[in-house]
Amino acid sequence: MPTFAFRGVTVHYLDYGQGEPVLLLHAGASSGRQWQKIGGFLQDRCRLVAPDLLGFGDTPSWPGPDALSHDHQADLAATLLRTVCDGAVHVVGHSYGGSTAVRLIAAAPERVKRLVLIEPNLVPLLREAGDIEIFDEYRRFAEGFMEDASAGRDEAAWESFIDLRNGAGTWRAMPDKVRGRFLGLTQQTVDGFKSNLSNPATLADCRAIAVPTLIVCGGNTTRPERRITEILAKTISCCRYEIIPDAEHMSPLTHPAEVASLILDHLAPPTYEA
Numbered sequence: 001m002p003t004f005a006f007r008g009v010t011v012h013y014l015d016y017g018q019g020e021p022v023l024l025l026h027a028g029a030s031s032g033r034q035w036q037k038i039g040g041f042l043q044d045r046c047r048l049v050a051p052d053l054l055g056f057g058d059t060p061s062w063p064g065p066d067a068l069s070h071d072h073q074a075d076l077a078a079t080l081l082r083t084v085c086d087g088a089v090h091v092v093g094h095s096y097g098g099s100t101a102v103r104l105i106a107a108a109p110e111r112v113k114r115l116v117l118i119e120p121n122l123v124p125l126l127r128e129a130g131d132i133e134i135f136d137e138y139r140r141f142a143e144g145f146m147e148d149a150s151a152g153r154d155e156a157a158w159e160s161f162i163d164l165r166n167g168a169g170t171w172r173a174m175p176d177k178v179r180g181r182f183l184g185l186t187q188q189t190v191d192g193f194k195s196n197l198s199n200p201a202t203l204a205d206c207r208a209i210a211v212p213t214l215i216v217c218g219g220n221t222t223r224p225e226r227r228i229t230e231i232l233a234k235t236i237s238c239c240r241y242e243i244i245p246d247a248e249h250m251s252p253l254t255h256p257a258e259v260a261s262l263i264l265d266h267l268a269p270p271t272y273e274a
Contacts, residue, residue, distance in 0.1 A: 001058065004083045006076050012058035013051035013080060017043030020113075020267065021089040023077060024050040025097030025104075027250070028121075028192040029185045031057025034094070038252055041260035046090075046267070051080050053100065055188040068191045070199050074103035081111055088113035090267050094252050095121055095225075096192055099199050106205045115209065116263055117232065118216040119225040119249055121196040126224060128203055129231050138224040142193040154186045155179075161189070164222060165249045206235040213239045214266040216259065218247030225249055240266065 001012045014032045017039065026034040032050030039048050052059040053073050062068040077100060081089060091112050093101030098120025105112045126135035141164065148157035159171040162182070171179065213236045217229040233241035242262050247255045 004080060006079050007072075008063055009054065009060050011051055011054075011076060011080065013049060015047070015049050015084060017046050017048045019044075019046045021047045021049060021085050022263075022267070023081065023089050023091045024048060025073075025077060025091070025093040025100050026050065026053065026056065027095035027097055027252075029056070029182060029189050033057065034252060037256035038260045038263070041257060042264065045264065047085075049080065049084055049089075051077065053097065055191060056185070061188060062191070067198075068195055070100045070103045070195050070201075071107070073100040073195075074107055077101075077104050078108050078111065081108075087111075090114045090116070092116040092118070092263060093120060094118040095249065096196065098122070099196060099201070102201050102205065102209075103199070105209055105211070106201065109208075109210065112211055114267055115211050115213040116216065116266060117213065117229075118252060118259065119218065119221060119229060120232070121225075122199060122201050122206075122228050122232070123196050123224065124199055124201065125203060125206070125228055125231050131227055131231075134224050134227050139197065141224075142197060146190050146193060149186050149190050154183050157186065158182050167248065203231075203235055206232060207237070209236045210238065212266070214262060215239060215241045216251065216262055217241070217243050218249055218251045218255075219243050219245040220248045222249060 002015055003010050003012050024035045026032055031052045035050045055061040062072060088111055091101050098117045099122050123138050145157045145161055162171040215229050215233050217226055233239055244251050244255050244258050252259050
């Protein structure tokens with residue numbers, strides 16, 4: 001994997017395919033390799049650039065001293081873009097990476113040509129929009145994970161996390177090697193929850209997004225993720241909203257053909273009218 005230096009950290013990323021460049025920002029507890037299934041559908045038409053964000057994959061954790069934030073991850077993404085290409089690129093972000101994508105376009109709108117957000121964890125938007133009950137639902141879930149992790153109950157933390165995202169019994173059905181990989185990402189996931197809850201993105205930031213935007217939601221996803229996508233669809237003026245009926249939160253992994261088809265259709269003309 002190629003690398004670049006970012007604030008004293010060696011960041012690893014994938015860079016393959018041919019065509020217009022597309023920056024792919026992965027979910028929490030994942031890495032740039034998350035996009036390999038989708039990449040099989042895109043690589044003949046797009047140059048795919050997929051970093052391992054701070055603390056994930058082969059990229060070391062954020063060295064601090066301030067707490068890791070989505071702005072740090074967005075700065076990493078902007079640095080990568082300056083490293084690999086000139087001009088605006090298409091940006092696709094899923095979950096944690098979708099939250100980073102919104103901070104990237106807020107900081108550097110000139111670098112984003114078209115935007116795809118797949119269930120971004122823009123949790124503070126729930127509170128700002130008045131959906132306090134749903135915000136509290138996510139907050140309790142995040143705090144439960146963090147409390148279990150702090151008490152050394154990593155297995156319980158991950159079982160709740162994975163089963164909520166993918167259905168009851170998913171964690172126990174996983175091979176030991178896969179569970180071990182998740183258990184090794186406990187602290188990074190705690191940091192991710194803190195970043196999600198403190199994300200400074202606002203409804204005004206979302207209204208300012210002026211590029212064609214695709215919002216993707218799984219029909220069987222959790223209530224906070226669904227509501228966030230609905231808020232975004234009403235707030236971003238140049239927006240298209242798509243639901244994958246039988247998908248849950250991890251649609252890029254479980255429904256790669258459907259997600260890839262939506263992405264390819266979105267990256268092609270015509271633009272969507274405001």
